[in-house]
Amino acid sequence: MTAFLPPLPASPDRKRLRRQLRQRRRSLSPAAQRKASRALVRQLMRYFSQSRARHIGLYLPNDGEIDPRAFIIEARRRRQTVYLPVLHPILGNRLWFYRLDPTTRLKPNRFGIPEPAARNAPRRAPWALDAVLMPLVGFDRQGGRLGMGGGFYDRTFAFKRREAARPPALIGLAHDSQQVEKLPVESWDVPMDAVITPARQVACDVGGIRERQEPGRLFIGHFRLGEKRQGRLRRRTLN
Numbered sequence: 750m751t752a753f754l755p756p757l758p759a760s761p762d763r764k765r766l767r768r769q770l771r772q773r774r775r776s777l778s779p780a781a782q783r784k785a786s787r788a789l790v791r792q793l794m795r796y797f798s799q800s801r802a803r804h805i806g807l808y809l810p811n812d813g814e815i816d817p818r819a820f821i822i823e824a825r826r827r828r829q830t831v832y833l834p835v836l837h838p839i840l841g842n843r844l845w846f847y848r849l850d851p852t853t854r855l856k857p858n859r860f861g862i863p864e865p866a867a868r869n870a871p872r873r874a875p876w877a878l879d880a881v882l883m884p885l886v887g888f889d890r891q892g893g894r895l896g897m898g899g900g901f902y903d904r905t906f907a908f909k910r911r912e913a914a915r916p917p918a919l920i921g922l923a924h925d926s927q928q929v930e931k932l933p934v935e936s937w938d939v940p941m942d943a944v945i946t947p948a949r950q951v952a953c954d955v956g957g958i959r960e961r962q963e964p965g966r967l968f969i970g971h972f973r974l975g976e977k978r979q980g981r982l983r984r985r986t987l988n
């Protein structure tokens with residue numbers, strides 16, 4: 750499992766926090782990254798095992814982000830279709846989602862992240878996806894999210910602020926070491942439905958994460974790999 754680092758204190762300085770957390774995820778060794786990715790994919794398979802989600806957005810890892818690529822094969826096996834974010838050519842800092850299949854040609858976008866090259870390839874509007882796996886720079890117990898700072902996901906899924914229960918389910922993916930005590934909430938933040946890390950799944954609920962106390966430790970409705978699932982958390986969008 751990924752090494753657990755002490756949580757960073759809450760900081761009003763998002764930029765500084767972003768820099769520290771990006772440095773933290775980049776400093777993981779290739780072996781630690783591979784191990785984290787394998788554990789993450791096991792968690793994703795559990796998360797989606799009961800789900801009827803058909804159209805799932807994910808990302809290609811960049812800058813030390815946890816790698817969800819092995820999930821693509823598992824998703825296809827279950828007849829789910831996967832999509833990658835593409836920077837919208839006209840609408841500033843918004844994402845559109847293009848289908849990823851074995852023949853999709855990729856080319857680097859302006860950040861150097863590969864994205865589907867053909868603009869006329871099959872794509873899906875953000876609101877027509879069932880679930881989106883989002884890369885995180887940081888997250889907290891309340892479902893707060895820190896991204897790369899472009900506001901891409903916030904703008905693209907702003908419609909979820911008015912109606913949190915509608916699809917897609919927004920699921921943040923991160924290394925465990927990217928959790929912080931508390932992130933400052935901004936007016937444009939779109940709450941996540943869940944956070945999945947190599948060690949746990951955290952279901953966020955409207956009004957914050959549902960908390961549960963277990964011996965010696967405050968858990969927030971999370972399940973460790975191999976641990977018996979106790980109780981059921983409400984899944985609002987999936988299933």
Ligand SMILES: Nc1nc2c(c(=O)[nH]1)N(C=O)[C@@H](CNc1ccc(C(=O)N[C@@H](CCC(=O)O)C(=O)O)cc1)CN2
Nearest residue numbers: 808809810811814834859860862884896897899901902
């Ligand atoms: N893997 C992945 N894909 C993604 C995102 C992401 O965070 N991760 N995005 C999530 O939004 C969108 C792209 N947004 C991004 C925003 C900033 C940077 C970035 O590296 N910024 C550099 C400055 C680069 C420059 O301006 O030339 C930096 O901050 O160091 C990367 C992606 C869509 N695709």
Ligand SMILES: Nc1ncnc2c1ncn2[C@@H]1O[C@H](COP(=O)(O)OP(=O)(O)OP(=O)(O)O)[C@@H](O)[C@H]1O
Nearest residue numbers: 894895896897898899900901902903904907935937
């Ligand atoms: N719905 C929106 N409409 C207009 N501007 C927005 C919206 N959402 C976010 N922004 C702007 O985007 C900028 C970046 O936001 P923030 O720092 O929260 O990004 P982030 O969540 O870390 O990045 P990302 O969503 O790309 O992963 C902010 O300056 C904010 O004003």
